[in-house]
Amino acid sequence: MNHDSPPELTALNPAYVITTRIASALGYLPFLIGAGALEVAQLLPPGSFFVPVFLLYLFMAFVVPKRKYGHWGYDMGSDRLRIVHGYMFYHDTVVPFGRIQHIDVEQGPIDRRYDLATLTVHTAGNHNSTVALPGLLHADALAMREAIRAAIRADTI
Amino acid sequence: MTDFDSQDTNGEKTGDDGTKLHILGLFVGFVTGLPQLIFPIFAAFFGTRGSDNPLISIVAVSAVLLFSLFFRWLSWMRFQYHIGEYDIRIESGIVSRKARSIPFERIQDVSIEQKPLARLFALGEVKFETGGGDGDDAKLSFVSIEEANRLRELVKAHKSGRARVSHSGPLVPDADPAPIFAMDEKRVFVFGLYSFSLVIFAVLGGLAQQFDFLLPFEIWDFRHWIGAAEERGVTVDNLNGIGWAAQIFLALVALGGLVFIGFATGIIRTVLREHGFRLERTAKGFRRRRGLLTLTDAVMPAHRVQAAVIQTGPIRKRRGWHGLKFVSLAQDSKDETNFVAAPFATLSEIWPIVHAAMIDAPDAQTRFQRGAINYWTIQIWLVVPVLLGAMVALMIWADATVLRAMSLLLILAVFMPYLWIDWRTYSYALDGNQIYVKRGWWNEKLSIASQIKVQTVEIYQGPITRRQGLASVNFGISGGTLELIAIPLETAQTICERVMDQVAAVDYARVTASGSRSL
Numbered sequence: 210m211n212h213d214s215p216p217e218l219t220a221l222n223p224a225y226v227i228t229t230r231i232a233s234a235l236g237y238l239p240f241l242i243g244a245g246a247l248e249v250a251q252l253l254p255p256g257s258f259f260v261p262v263f264l265l266y267l268f269m270a271f272v273v274p275k276r277k278y279g280h281w282g283y284d285m286g287s288d289r290l291r292i293v294h295g296y297m298f299y300h301d302t303v304v305p306f307g308r309i310q311h312i313d314v315e316q317g318p319i320d321r322r323y324d325l326a327t328l329t330v331h332t333a334g335n336h337n338s339t340v341a342l343p344g345l346l347h348a349d350a351l352a353m354r355e356a357i358r359a360a361i362r363a364d365t366i
Numbered sequence: 367m368t369d370f371d372s373q374d375t376n377g378e379k380t381g382d383d384g385t386k387l388h389i390l391g392l393f394v395g396f397v398t399g400l401p402q403l404i405f406p407i408f409a410a411f412f413g414t415r416g417s418d419n420p421l422i423s424i425v426a427v428s429a430v431l432l433f434s435l436f437f438r439w440l441s442w443m444r445f446q447y448h449i450g451e452y453d454i455r456i457e458s459g460i461v462s463r464k465a466r467s468i469p470f471e472r473i474q475d476v477s478i479e480q481k482p483l484a485r486l487f488a489l490g491e492v493k494f495e496t497g498g499g500d501g502d503d504a505k506l507s508f509v510s511i512e513e514a515n516r517l518r519e520l521v522k523a524h525k526s527g528r529a530r531v532s533h534s535g536p537l538v539p540d541a542d543p544a545p546i547f548a549m550d551e552k553r554v555f556v557f558g559l560y561s562f563s564l565v566i567f568a569v570l571g572g573l574a575q576q577f578d579f580l581l582p583f584e585i586w587d588f589r590h591w592i593g594a595a596e597e598r599g600v601t602v603d604n605l606n607g608i609g610w611a612a613q614i615f616l617a618l619v620a621l622g623g624l625v626f627i628g629f630a631t632g633i634i635r636t637v638l639r640e641h642g643f644r645l646e647r648t649a650k651g652f653r654r655r656r657g658l659l660t661l662t663d664a665v666m667p668a669h670r671v672q673a674a675v676i677q678t679g680p681i682r683k684r685r686g687w688h689g690l691k692f693v694s695l696a697q698d699s700k701d702e703t704n705f706v707a708a709p710f711a712t713l714s715e716i717w718p719i720v721h722a723a724m725i726d727a728p729d730a731q732t733r734f735q736r737g738a739i740n741y742w743t744i745q746i747w748l749v750v751p752v753l754l755g756a757m758v759a760l761m762i763w764a765d766a767t768v769l770r771a772m773s774l775l776l777i778l779a780v781f782m783p784y785l786w787i788d789w790r791t792y793s794y795a796l797d798g799n800q801i802y803v804k805r806g807w808w809n810e811k812l813s814i815a816s817q818i819k820v821q822t823v824e825i826y827q828g829p830i831t832r833r834q835g836l837a838s839v840n841f842g843i844s845g846g847t848l849e850l851i852a853i854p855l856e857t858a859q860t861i862c863e864r865v866m867d868q869v870a871a872v873d874y875a876r877v878t879a880s881g882s883r884s885l
Contacts, residue, residue, distance in 0.1 A: 288870040299832060301825035303862060305870040308821045334821030334842025 218282030218293060224323040225281075225344030229274035231319050241266050283342055285353060288360065290330065292342050304340050306360040308332045314350045326350040330357070384446030384457060390487045391508030392442050396435055397483060406430045447506060449520060454494065456504055468494055468504055470524040474670065478514045480661040490514040494521070518665075522650060547708045547719055549643040557640060557710035558633030560682045564624070566631045645707055647722050652692075652707060666705045670694045671723040672843045673815035675704065676716060680808055690716045692723060693815075693846040704845065725814050728802055734793040737852030740834055742785045748830075749781060794850045796861060799868075801841060803848055815841065815848055817868045825858050841865070 244262035247253065276296070284291040289305045313329040320326055326347040331339050345353070410426035417423075440460050448455045453469045475495040484490060489508035509517070549557070641658035651667035673693040682688075688711060691704040707719055717727045728734070757771040791807040801820075803813045822842040831837060837858040841848040850861070 289866060297829045297832075299825075299827040299837075301862075303823045303866050304821075305866060307870060307872060332821040332842060333844045334847075335845060336840050336842035336847035337822040337824055338842065340822065 218284050218291075221278060221281045221283075221344035222325060222346050222349075223278075224325055226275050226278045228319045228323050228325055228344070229277065230271055233274060234270040237266055237269055278344070281344065285356070290340075290342075290353075290357070292340060302337060302340055304330055304332060304337075306357050308334075309357060309361060312354045312357055314347075314354055316347060320347075324348075328353055384448035384455070386446050387442060387506060388487075388489055388508055388510050388513070389442070391484075391489050392435075392438055394481075394483050394487060394489060394508055396438055398481065399434070399438075403430060403434055406434075449517070454504070454521075456506075466504060470521060473521050473525070474667065475665050476518040476521050477665065478511075478518065478663045480511070480657075480663075482659040484508055485659075485661065492517055525650075543646050543648060545644045546647050546722060547643075547645040547711060547715060549640060549710065551641075553710060554637055554640050554643065555633060557687075558636035559629060560679065560687065560710070561632035561636045562628045563631045563635065564628050566627060640709060643709070645719070652705070652723070654705070654707070664705070666692060666694060668723055671705075671725070672819050672845055673813055673848065674720045674723060674725045675846075676713075676720075676812045676814075678810050682710075683810060686712050688713055688716055690719060693813075694844065720814070725816060726800060728795065728814070732795045732797055732802060734795045734802065734804065736793050737789060738834075738836055738854060739789060741831065741836055741852035742789045744830060744834065745785060746778070746782060749778070753777060792851070794853075796864070801848055801850075801865070803850060813846075813848055815843055817865050818872050819843055820865055820869050823862045823865055823869075825855075825862055827855070 240262060244259045248255070248259040277294075280294055280296045280299075282293045288307070289303055291301070291303045293299075293301045309330045310333055311331050313327075313331070315327045315329060316325070317327075324347050325343075326345055327341055327343040328345055328350045329339055329341045407427055407430055410430045411423055414423045414426045437460070441458070444460050444463075445456075445458045447457075450467075453467045454473075456466045456468070458464050458466075473494050475493075477493045477495065478490045479493070480490045487508075488511050490511045491505060491507040492509060492514045493506075494504045506514075506517075638658050638660075640656050643656040644654070646653045647668075648665070651665055651670070653663070653665045655661065655663045671692045671694055675691045675693060676688050677691070678688045689706070690708040690711065692707050693704050707723075708716055720727060753774050757774050760766040760771045760774070761768065787807045791804065791810065793804045795802040796817075799816055799818075801813075801815050801817060805811050805813075820841045820843055824840040824842070825837050826840060827837045831852075835855055836852055837855045838849055838851040839853060839858050839861055841850075850858075853861070
């Protein structure tokens with residue numbers, strides 16, 4: 210499942226596939242409705258617009274989340290957090306704990322049903338001043354937050 | 367009249383009354399705020415114009431002015447600040463009261479600004495910069511300039527641990543140390559020559575477009591202008607008849623006028639901004655004073671310098687002129703995000719300043735490296751199909767001849783040298799402590815950042831660079847970014863690891879606290 214990201218990385222929780230599927234299925238729904246309206250209005254030959262849009266919708270809502278999931282990965286080191294995501298647009302970001310200003314754990318309505326959360330760390334930099342890691346178990350995200358906080362405190366004392 | 371002491375925020379008695387702002391500042395604020403009143407005044411004027419008595423208009427306009435003055439007075443009455451033991455408190459608001467406390471440790475900079483009118487009354491605007499990103503800094507506008515300096519010294523004293531300063535006695539400001547960089551009139555003038563600008567025409571054009579309804583004639587109507595010339599005995603035929611030599615002469619005169627205006631704008635703008643430029647290295651940081659009419663006085667603590675940027679232009683480079691900016695989180699002003707430390711100086715003047723900010727110049731051991739050339743060549747192969755497609759399209763749909771369509775290839779003739787120059791002018795280097803990036807061929811730019819001030823590191827690959835095995839490394843630093851492009855992926859990974867090992871070893875709080883890299 211996690212075949213594309215480097216082996217030393219931790220994969221996200223598999224439930225992340227479901228939550229992103231739900232989120233993108235809802236997010237792209239207006240396009241589908243628009244295409245449906247065009248179809249009903251019968252301005253174009255039947256199915257010539259709706260069918261491609263519908264196929265694209267299925268691809269975006271069901272295939273893409275799974276692929277995206279495969280390219281996400283993170284590594285929680287003793288003094289730094291590494292987050293890797295994207296295939297076409299590959300990002301490999303490292304944030305040292307000593308540079309983190311504050312930490313957020315967020316949970317959206319869909320996340321809550323599957324007990325997932327997003328961990329966001331903020332730094333003082335301009336580029337990448339917020340780095341987000343979605344698809345973590347809520348308990349894991351809280352534990353990571355505590356670990357980072359402890360590391361920061363141990364550093365400053 | 368006021369009962370502020372009883373509603374102290376911390377519940378403890380502040381002891382003495384807060385200080386009010388300088389009363390004259392009320393009028394300075396009123397006069398500088400007049401442009402905001404222009405619409406109410408217009409409304410009052412036009413609303414009463416129909417009446418028979420012209421006095422009514424005057425009464426209406428002065429009522430607007432008085433109303434504004436009254437509210438300014440009210441907010442002046444209800445505004446006071448208090449220097450406490452640990453913080454500065456500012457209480458304000460006419461109906462809803464706001465009490466703000468600014469702990470001394472959180473104050474990053476104290477800047478004093480004197481606009482022309484304020485200078486006339488020896489007043490200054492004091493701004494306490496706290497580094498909160500939203501630009502909602504506490505301001506005291508206006509206090510007397512002695513009070514402004516006293517406040518600055520007070521904050522400085524509190525921050526450097528010499529607390530317990532008597533609040534009443536005037537603090538003697540540190541004697542002015544010798545400046546590490548200053549510009550005399552001549553230097554400012556030369557700088558002005560290099561700041562050639564035709565922006566005035568854009569401004570005039572914009573104004574004319576905005577307010578053309580106010581002008582008694584149609585400014586964009588050429589027939590009107592021709593008519594105006596004819597009234598003075600000059601006709602188009604006249605102009606056409608004077609012969610081509612005279613026409614060329616006239617064109618040259620017009621061009622000369624344009625050039626003159628361009629230089630004049632550059633010189634005036636530069637003199638207004640940079641007059642009396644003076645940079646000092648004080649105990650806490652860099653202090654910069656400049657300005658002819660609007661004097662500014664800004665302090666940047668040395669440890670907050672995140673990176674140095676040395677920039678030069680295509681012409682000034684030949685004479686060895688460069689500019690130096692410091693990148694930091696604190697914003698200099700709205701339009702300059704960085705602290706200008708030396709706008710126009712030679713490199714031999716710049717390196718000592720850079721060194722004073724604890725950044726080293728690249729030396730003989732610093733090995734600059736070029737980017738991988740295929741990062742640039744691939745761009746040609748991306749453009750060629752587009753051009754070919756456009757040529758075919760032109761020939762099919764626009765009935766262009768093959769030769770005409772071929773002229774599109776001229777784009778390549780411009781694009782390829784551009785890519786080559788871009789490749790030649792980009793280089794980067796890393797040594798034990800610092801990152802160096804050179805970029806830009808029109809405005810050459812060298813950025814130097816110390817590695818421990820890096821906040822995040824990111825390796826990025828787009829769809830094309832991924833196929834080439836190249837990557838870019840983005841360093842997030844406070845107040846700016848540093849990007850290394852066209853690096854083989856393995857090199858990028860080693861760079862990332864090397865820098866991260868440096869960074870992770872030191873906590874950022876310690877970096878900013880002591881500000882030295884010898885940690």
